[in-house]
Amino acid sequence: MLYREAGQFKSSYSADMAMFPIRQDRIALALLLVVAFFIVPFVASDYFLRAILVPFLILSLGAIGLNILVGYCGQISLGAGAFMAIGAYSTYKFTTGVHLPLDWFGTEISIPPLAVLPSILLGGFMAAIVGILFGIPSLRIKGLYLAVATLAAQFFFDWVFIRVKWFSNYTPSGSVAAPELNFFGLVVHSSIERYLLCLAFVTVFAFIAKNLVRGSLGRQWMAIRDMDIAAELMGIRPFYAKLTAFAVSSFMIGISGALWAFVYLGAWEPLAFDINRSFQLLFMVIIGGLGSILGSFLGAAFILILPIFLDQVPHALGIPISVETISHLVFIIQGSLICYLLIVEPHGFARLWAIAKEKLRLWPYPY
Amino acid sequence: MKADVDPKATMTGDVEPGQVMLSVENVSLSFGGVKAIRGVSFDIRKGEIRAIIGPNGAGKTSMLNVINGFYHPQEGVITFKGRRRSAMRPYIAASQGIARTFQNVALFKGMSTLDNIMTGRTLKMKRGLLSHALHFGPAKSEEIRHREAVEHIIDFLEIAHIRKAPVGKLPYGLQKRVELGRALAMEPELLLLDEPMAGMNLEEKQDMSRFILTVKDTFNTTIVIIEHDMGVVMDLSDRVVVLDYGQKIADGTPAEVQSNQAVIDAYLGVAH
Missing domain, CATH: 3.40.50.300 (P-loop containing nucleotide triphosphate hydrolases)
Structure with a gap:
């Protein structure tokens, strides 16, 4: 690397346990945030903001959420799309007012329409609650069997949001339009505003995720992932560790679902959150790097940018290539890359990046 | 120590x-x-x-x-x-x-030596999810306090040089030592x-x-x-x-x- 930790001595545990112990990393991150918040909105084109950066940020958030569950806690989940849908539809219900008659109990639940921000957070909480419910089987079953249980969540909620008209406020077509994005009087409408909104959410939750995984809870998750029997003998309750992972993961995925629906799509139908969305998030996590926050961003960038790259580059080079071929090429490249990474480097791009940094520290000498 | x-x-x-x-x-x-x-x-x-x-x-x-x-x-x-x-x-x-070590080393392979031993402190750490999310105030000071205790164990077992190394790549003898450290961290x-x-x-x-x-x-x-x-x-x-x-x-x-x-x-x- 161009820089290293040489000469930066830590004199307190606090400094040693900092999120980015190397000074240059901190500077780089600060620069990145400054560029993302203050320069990109004015430089990037409308198309770039709306069609690339906004979905990239939202899906990064989803990938971070899924990475907590799959990468850090080792519980395979194929239900990410369902939790995005729960976040989206719950937010929609909270913004339009919840009215649920409970005739059996002689009562009813009635909540007046809420503002957008609390609705999004409540949407996340609803996803977290459902995540905990679907996480309970993980206390008994592991690996592929758990994947099947979460797959059940995916199909169940696909069905629920299509068939139970209450969730879409009885619109005849079943599709739903998001209300105006009003944040305390500030209406988010233009691409720049949408981008900044997503960026703010992702920044906050990426820091929260990083804090969680480097603390006691994160160690409990990783202990369960690496050796669950030993973890239990160390006093870690599998019940607590697994269900908190499900809750935090579903919360973040739910928030990303709400953003996807409200900020990116604007109007959507249940198909927006079908199993392909689950796979997309899972591929991001696998390609980007299991157990890495940085990897979630790398994976999201790769999965989103690869189709655009394949669309643009051959044209720019004057290679005649049909649209169908490109869409097939995307599948071929993604598929083979996932196979390659699973065999050669299960920790994905994030690990490749770390290895590259290690090698560059010594370059050009082998050791 | x-x-x-x-x-x-x-x-x-x-x-x-x-x-x-x-x-x-x-x-x-x-x-x-x-x-x-x-x-x-x-x-x-x-x-x-x-x-x-x-x-x-x-x-x-x-x-x-x-x-x-x-x-x-x-x-x-x-x-x-x-x-x-x-x-x-x-x-x-x-x-x-009651703490124990295992016949076949059962360390958390994806984690560093330090994190493995810190895991032994889990039962002594009381802060919940929300304060961890912010990593500020009580959660941070708790983390530092336990880090100190863990550093004493690291010193005692003479494994300071592998503190940040992922345990999966350590030689067998050192892995056994880290495992002892992890059990000791439970006091x-x-x-x-x-x-x-x-x-x-x-x-x-x-x-x-x-x-x-x-x-x-x-x-x-x-x-x-x-x-x-x-x-x-x-x-x-x-x-x-x-x-x-x-x-x-x-x-x-x-x-x-x-x-x-x-x-x-x-x-x-x-x-x-």
């Missing part, structure tokens, strides 16, 4: 040194038709090093698994610190002060060591023996050790229990056990 560690955790509690801390009475454990342990009784006294030896398949590791709640015996009574124990989950045994009252010296060379065995004796002396930890190296067992342990085919065949000081005919027969075989 002595004074800085939380004194409460090393206090004897209700058991005086030399008194029985844990007793196993008439315990039997079987898996289907296989009887792993048959009616074994022995006790462990506070502050001693108690060895469990026996040929392969004698039921030694099963015995440890029974003690820390991983297996539930079909018959028999286990009393820990005067309280009779019913079937319990391993994490409850851990919260009562246990009863430490179960399952073949801590398996596969080590002489020098590593000497180091490990030194650590075990220091742990016993400075923390007043009661230690149960399973080991195949008879030299180590005879030198370290205060009392030895010998198992063979799931039954206890001898119990006593190293010298007594060494001269016991049943033990010699079990190890060397006997003409039928």
Whole structure:
């Protein structure tokens, strides 16, 4: 690397346990945030903001959420799309007012329409609650069997949001339009505003995720992932560790679902959150790097940018290539890359990046 | 290393040194038709090093698994610190002060040495999800306090140089040491060591023996050790229990056990 930790001595545990112990990393991150918040909105084109950066940020958030569950806690989940849908539809219900008659109990639940921000957070909480419910089987079953249980969540909620008209406020077509994005009087409408909104959410939750995984809870998750029997003998309750992972993961995925629906799509139908969305998030996590926050961003960038790259580059080079071929090429490249990474480097791009940094520290000498 | 560690955790509690801390009475454990342990009784006294030896398949590791709640015996009574124990989950045994290491190293391979040992502090860390999310104030100071305790253990075990290294890539002897550190981080009252010296060379065995004796002396930890190296067992342990085919065949000081005919027969075989 161009820089290293040489000469930066830590004199307190606090400094040693900092999120980015190397000074240059901190500077780089600060620069990145400054560029993302203050320069990109004015430089990037409308198309770039709306069609690339906004979905990239939202899906990064989803990938971070899924990475907590799959990468850090080792519980395979194929239900990410369902939790995005729960976040989206719950937010929609909270913004339009919840009215649920409970005739059996002689009562009813009635909540007046809420503002957008609390609705999004409540949407996340609803996803977290459902995540905990679907996480309970993980206390008994592991690996592929758990994947099947979460797959059940995916199909169940696909069905629920299509068939139970209450969730879409009885619109005849079943599709739903998001209300105006009003944040305390500030209406988010233009691409720049949408981008900044997503960026703010992702920044906050990426820091929260990083804090969680480097603390006691994160160690409990990783202990369960690496050796669950030993973890239990160390006093870690599998019940607590697994269900908190499900809750935090579903919360973040739910928030990303709400953003996807409200900020990116604007109007959507249940198909927006079908199993392909689950796979997309899972591929991001696998390609980007299991157990890495940085990897979630790398994976999201790769999965989103690869189709655009394949669309643009051959044209720019004057290679005649049909649209169908490109869409097939995307599948071929993604598929083979996932196979390659699973065999050669299960920790994905994030690990490749770390290895590259290690090698560059010594370059050009082998050791 | 002595004074800085939380004194409460090393206090004897209700058991005086030399008194029985844990007793196993008439315990039997079987898996289907296989009887792993048959009616074994022995006790462990506070502050001693108690060895469990026996040929392969004698039921030694099963015995440890029974003690820390991983297996539930079909018959028999286990009393820990005067309280009779019913079937319990391993994490409850851990919260009562029982720590252990494993025959095949069971470290968390994706984590660094430091994180592995920090995991041993889990039971002592009380901050919840939300304060961890912010990593500020109480959660941070708690983390720093426990980091300090862990650094003492790292110093003691002489593994400061591999503090940040992922444990999966460490040599075997060091992995065993990290595993001991992880168990020590729990500040246990009863430490179960399952073949801590398996596969080590002489020098590593000497180091490990030194650590075990220091742990016993400075923390007043009661230690149960399973080991195949008879030299180590005879030198370290205060009392030895010998198992063979799931039954206890001898119990006593190293010298007594060494001269016991049943033990010699079990190890060397006997003409039928």
